[in-house]
Amino acid sequence: MKVVAFARKEQGTGASRRLRNAGQTPGIIYGGTEPAVNISLDHNALFHALKKEVFHSSILDMDVDGKVEKVLLRDFQMHAFKQLVLHADFQRVDPNKKIHVKVPLHFVNAEVSPAVKLSAAVISHVAVELDVECLPADLPEFIEVDLSKVEAGQSVHVSALKLPKGVSAVVHGDDATVAIAVKPAGAASAEADAK
Template identity: 75%
Template sequence: MKVIAFARTQQGTGASRRLRKAGQTPGIIYGGTSAPVNISLDHNALYHALKKEAFHSSILDMEVDGKAEKVLLRDFQVHAFKQLVLHADFQRVDANQKIHVKVPLHFINAEISPAVKLSAGIISHVMSELDISCLPADLPEFVSVDLANLEVGNSIHLSDLVLPNGVTAVTPGENPTVATASVPAGHVATEAEAATAAAVAAAPVEKK
């Protein structure tokens, strides 16, 4: 994904406010062996790009005054109630050094899982993104979580995921839970009541 930016020399709150009034968003590029560079970006283009999942977990081609370099979006700030991006931070990427980044999880095949198809269960997503480490060239836009074989009462853990080649998970826990399957409480109660009613109906009637 390509991003167009322009180097800016003026800094401070007043300069940033003037940029925003002109439809620009202040930002910065840092990291690597080069000095940090203050930049400005077209606000509307950045605002719409931030709505795309891939923009948050892809290597971006950042062009500043005609010079291109590889970067990652590291942080951004938005206004508390206005549709306004206040600032964006980008980090330079070295093709030969591993990066640590969060990527989204995509849950697939829930509709054909035994938990949903046979037991009318509910699948809960315990994790929505995954911390990974990899070389920039190996960075995936997302990691898939296959729910096809998930049954009620069972869970999918990190060790069950199939990670792309060159990608390693970075997690604080040994083997965290990614998703679980359970039957809704109301559904369990209804089944229990139905079973009790069936047992009563089948019981022999005592003769007086």
């Protein structure tokens, strides 16, 4: 994905307010061997890009006054109640160094799993994203969680996920749960009454 930005010289609250009034969003690019660069981005383009999942979990081509750099969106601030992006932070990416990123999880085949089809269970998503570590070239857009073999009462753990080549999960503590198949309380009591 390509993002166009412009270097900005003025800093401070007043300068940022003037930028926002002119339909621009202040931001910064940091990291790597070069110094941090203050930038401004078109607000509407940034606002709509932030709605796309891929913008949050992929390496972006940042064009700053004609110079293209590989960056990763690290943070952004929104106004408390207006649909207004106040600031965006981007980190430079070194193609030879591993990065630590949160990648969205896409849950598939829940409707054909034995838990849902045979036991009327509900699949509950415990996590919606996963911490991964990889080289920038190996960064996946998302990680698929196949629920086709999940039985009622079972859970899916990070260790059961098929991660793309070169990608490793960063798990803190035990093998984290990603999804669980739970029988609703009403279904369990109806089953007991039928016996």
